[in-house]
Amino acid sequence: MPIYQYTAVNDSGQTLRGQMEASSESALELVLRKQGQWLAEARERASITGATAKVRGNRPVSRRVLIEFFLQTSLQLRSGIGIVDALAFGLEEQTHLGFREIQTDVLERVKAGASFSEAMAAHPRTFPPLVISLIRAGEASGKVAETCAELRRYYEWVDRLMADIRQAMLYPSFVLVATIAFFFLVFTFLIPRFAQVLTEIKVPLPWITRLFLDISQFMTAHGWLVGLGMLAIGSAIVMGPRCSVRIARAFDRIKLSLPIFGTIHHLICLSRVAQNLSTLYQAGIPLLNALGLCRSLVGNRILEDAVGDLEVSVNSGRQMNEAMKSNPLFSRLMVQMVAVGETTGTLGDSLQHVADYYNEIVPRQVKKLLSILEPVMIVGLIIMVGTVALAVFLPIANMLEAR
Numbered sequence: 001m002p003i004y005q006y007t008a009v010n011d012s013g014q015t016l017r018g019q020m021e022a023s024s025e026s027a028l029e030l031v032l033r034k035q036g037q038w039l040a041e042a043r044e045r046a047s048i049t050g051a052t053a054k055v056r057g058n059r060p061v062s063r064r065v066l067i068e069f070f071l072q073t074s075l076q077l078r079s080g081i082g083i084v085d086a087l088a089f090g091l092e093e094q095t096h097l098g099f100r101e102i103q104t105d106v107l108e109r110v111k112a113g114a115s116f117s118e119a120m121a122a123h124p125r126t127f128p129p130l131v132i133s134l135i136r137a138g139e140a141s142g143k144v145a146e147t148c149a150e151l152r153r154y155y156e157w158v159d160r161l162m163a164d165i166r167q168a169m170l171y172p173s174f175v176l177v178a179t180i181a182f183f184f185l186v187f188t189f190l191i192p193r194f195a196q197v198l199t200e201i202k203v204p205l206p207w208i209t210r211l212f213l214d215i216s217q218f219m220t221a222h223g224w225l226v227g228l229g230m231l232a233i234g235s236a237i238v239m240g241p242r243c244s245v246r247i248a249r250a251f252d253r254i255k256l257s258l259p260i261f262g263t264i265h266h267l268i269c270l271s272r273v274a275q276n277l278s279t280l281y282q283a284g285i286p287l288l289n290a291l292g293l294c295r296s297l298v299g300n301r302i303l304e305d306a307v308g309d310l311e312v313s314v315n316s317g318r319q320m321n322e323a324m325k326s327n328p329l330f331s332r333l334m335v336q337m338v339a340v341g342e343t344t345g346t347l348g349d350s351l352q353h354v355a356d357y358y359n360e361i362v363p364r365q366v367k368k369l370l371s372i373l374e375p376v377m378i379v380g381l382i383i384m385v386g387t388v389a390l391a392v393f394l395p396i397a398n399m400l401e402a403r
Contacts, residue, residue: 066151
């Protein structure tokens with residue numbers, strides 16, 4: 001947004017000079033007139049975009065900070081306070097230094113005549129298109145306070161969803177890391193020392209012991225290569241989807257086809273579709289536009305394509321539930337609820353009911369997954385430790401029997 005250096009005259013005839021950020025010269029004149037000043041001359045000095053915006057705090061922040069921001073803003077606006085005073089109050093209470101810069105810039109832009117949505121749009125890494133579209137719809141309908149409250153609920157839902165995902169992945173990740181560390185310790189420290197003993201006593205070795213000794217020799221000689229290979233595989237899994245759309249699509253397809261994990265991932269994606277569509281549609285955004293915004297928020301490219309197909313079908317005049325029926329990725333429950341919503345004119349409520357249902361189902365599925373994984377992983381660890389123990393002590397048992 002440009003900064004104007006201006007000359008103005010107040011009601012007393014006094015000449016005043018200064019500078020102010022405004023979306024246009026007419027917006028600057030409107031702000032000055034509210035202050036009892038008459039614009040005489042204005043000259044654009046600079047633009048606070050690009051690199052300057054980055055300095056002013058164009059950065060991502062945590063969801064908890066955004067939840068607090070939208071909660072405070074909605075409460076202030078509902079009490080009858082104007083948007084400028086509401087933002088100023090929130091700025092005084094803000095303790096997050098990074099977001100404080102962003103909030104300061106938003107406040108200055110609104111003071112300069114920009115709308116709330118325009119001021120937020122200057123920070124796309126902090127406020128995504130979903131937020132901007134909802135705020136813009138709230139401004140058009142005069143329901144900014146309700147929109148901020150809805151955004152607070154939306155970010156709380158995302159926060160709970162991510163917590164469920166982290167809970168589902170924490171235990172398997174810990175066991176996987178512990179297992180890898182255990183095998184590195186066994187094959188690089190324990191087995192080599194045991195091999196020296198077997199060499200000295202010269203006993204016949206069972207095949208499982210010989211296999212473990214060969215693996216140990218390879219790990220001892222080329223352990224760095226194994227570690228480098230595992231690091232490369234991990235990097236490929238993380239960076240591959242970011243570098244290639246084809247790889248990303250393949251990974252997303254695999255996620256949906258995994259046993260147990262794939263079902264939970266599918267439910268989470270459907271929950272995102274229903275929740276985001278409900279939030280956007282109930283905020284007054286047309287269904288076609290809501291589908292376009294929702295497409296980038298699904299979290300799986302295969303389902304993103306399915307939502308894109310819905311957008312094309314709705315644009316061509318088809319009912320959304322009819323388009324959903326032709327795609328098996330959309331559950332029967334979602335299709336039925338959308339059909340009811342389209343028939344009764346309560347599509348937003350129907351989508352919210354679907355989202356609420358999946359929000360209850362996902363934690364249950366996570367708990368069910370954990371109840372299955374825990375005993376399976378414990379049994380797996382017992383088998384692995386038992387196999388190592390068998391390989392180590394079987395030659396000793398053979399030697400004792402020979403004596």
